[in-house]
Amino acid sequence: MMSLLIINVEAHSLAIFQAIAEYLSHDLPYKLSPDDAFVTSGCTQAIDVALSMLARVPNLLNFVAFRHLEVRHFDLDAVEALADHNTAAMVIVNPGNPCGNVYTYQHLKKIAETAKRLKILVIADEVYGLLAFGANPFVLMGVFGSVVPVLTLGSLSK
Numbered sequence: 001m002m003s004l005l006i007i008n009v010e011a012h013s014l015a016i017f018q019a020i021a022e023y024l025s026h027d028l029p030y031k032l033s034p035d036d037a038f039v040t041s042g043c044t045q046a047i048d049v050a051l052s053m054l055a056r057v058p059n060l061l062n063f064v065a066f067r068h069l070e071v072r073h074f075d076l077d078a079v080e081a082l083a084d085h086n087t088a089a090m091v092i093v094n095p096g097n098p099c100g101n102v103y104t105y106q107h108l109k110k111i112a113e114t115a116k117r118l119k120i121l122v123i124a125d126e127v128y129g130l131l132a133f134g135a136n137p138f139v140l141m142g143v144f145g146s147v148v149p150v151l152t153l154g155s156l157s158k
């Protein structure tokens with residue numbers, strides 16, 4: 001299980017990583033350690049780093065990496081048919097922007113089980129996690145961290 005929290009400060013102190021791990025662990029069925037947290041300059045840079053690593057491009061900040069990625073829109077039921085040997089991760093944005101949809105626990109579970117079958121990572125952009133006001137309670141993808149590796153993206157900017 002990896003978690004990535006993005007804050008707009010330079011952080012070299014262990015205390016900051018401990019605080020991040022403790023904060024994120026509140027809503028998880030396990031405890032994160034300071035080593036599970038990484039700090040970047042905003043969620044945008046976290047997305048850049050995560051996607052660049054998956055694209056195996058040496059320069060992490062090289063946006064050219066994005067041009068080698070393919071964006072596909074899919075129904076979750078069809079994702080297994082669409083995935084191939086180049087499929088490295090599923091990216092979810094929950095709560096969604098701009099529509100504000102919030103995935104249910106059952107839907108997130110299905111995403112985790114699908115990713116597990118495909119042996120891929122789930123990258124969960126949860127920058128709006130504290131801004132969910134509808135009928136569905138917001139559930140961290142990290143709740144399924146024992147099912148599948150989860151990279152959680154957050155941001156103080158929201």
Ligand SMILES: Cc1ncc(COP(=O)(O)O)c(C=O)c1O
Nearest residue numbers: 042043044093097125127155157
């Ligand atoms: C879903 C989502 N993720 C990430 C970002 C970027 O976050 P940051 O401002 O921390 O780079 C945005 C920006 O609005 C966003 O809407």
